[in-house]
Each structure stands twice: as C-alpha cells, then as structure tokens.
Amino acid sequence: MSTRHVLLGLLVGGPSHGYDLKRRYDERFPQARPLAYGQVYMTLQRLVRDGLAAIEGTDSDGGPERTLYRSTDEGSRELVTWTAEITPPALFVTNEIFAKVVVSILVAAAADSDRTSDAAAYLQAQRTAHMARMRELTALKTVPGTDLSTVLSADYAIAHLDADVRWMTTTASRLTTLTAEVDTA
Structure with missing residues (x-):
C-alpha cells in the first residue's frame, strides 16, 4: 500500500x-x-x-x-x-508459509526424518491459526455498529486467509510428491 x-x-x-x-x-x-x-x-x-x-x-x-x-x-x-492505475497481479507469490513448507521438507531430509509428517504438522498448525483468525474477523463484522471500512477490510482479509487455507489443503495432499522430488534432487 x-x-x-x-x-x-x-x-x-x-x-x-x-x-x-x-x-x-x-x-x-x-x-x-x-x-x-x-x-x-x-x-x-x-x-x-x-x-x-x-x-x-x-x-x-x-x-x-x-x-x-x-x-x-x-x-x-x-x-x-x-x-x-491498475495494480498488476503478482507474477510469482512467495510468502512465509510457502517458504516454511519447503524448508521443513529440506530440514527433515537433511536429518533423515519423516519429511511428510513434519510439513503436514506445520500445515495443520498453520491452518488452525488461519481458521481462528477467520472466525475473529467474521465475529468482528457482526458487531452492531461496525463501520463499513472495518467490514470491507475484514472481508478482504478473510478472502486472503481462505485462499491460503485452500493452498494449504492442496499442498498437504501433494506432500508425498514434494518430498519425493527432494529425494531425487
């Protein structure tokens, strides 16, 4: 901004x-x-x-x-x-959640531990945190007298959190493939 x-x-x-x-x-x-x-x-x-x-x-x-x-x-x-001016959509989006999934797989590979379960545990904990924040924002929107700026801001944040949660779900289903790729690299 x-x-x-x-x-x-x-x-x-x-x-x-x-x-x-x-x-x-x-x-x-x-x-x-x-x-x-x-x-x-x-x-x-x-x-x-x-x-x-x-x-x-x-x-x-x-x-x-x-x-x-x-x-x-x-x-x-x-x-x-x-x-x-139109704000161009990002060509590549890299955020901390993505980085932590990749790094947790790499760290587990170096330690020769179960990379899938480490990354899956992280994704589940992160999903839980996102869902809690989405519930907080949803509750905030329903407070009587909440101004429109707060509602719009909460809607925007909820949409982004929801996109992250969907990405986490998809990524969790691909962890076996991701860890196999680390093995062959």
Missing part, C-alpha cells in the same frame, strides 16, 4: 494535522499495518517537498505547535492518476 497516496487521499477532505491523519488512517484502514507517527510526518514532509501537499499554517491550541497540511492541485492530479 502506498502510504504517500493514502495520506494524500485523506487530505482530500480538507486541511489536517498529522495527528488527525494518523487517527483517520487507523479508522479507514483498521486491519492494515499500523502507521507510526514518525512515518506520517516523514511522508507529509516528502509530499510538501514534492509539491503534492502544502503547509496551510500552524497553531498550538495551548499545546505544542501543530502544522496544518493540505493537498495541492498537483497532489489532487497525482491522486487521480494513482487511483486509476
């Missing part, structure tokens, strides 16, 4: 302080990796440097000085361009 463009998108609603942008980010992207305040302010400085945002002014309201940022016309054009 492009932090730069997300913060720029949050500025579309009008001038904001970095603190307010961080709060709105947390509200709009509840299941996303959290942004640190330092990351928000560093990104805002870069947006200003690049002419996509400008400093509207500063105020203190009796506390520390706070800078008010706004989107520029160039920033608005950049945002329109970014939102229209």
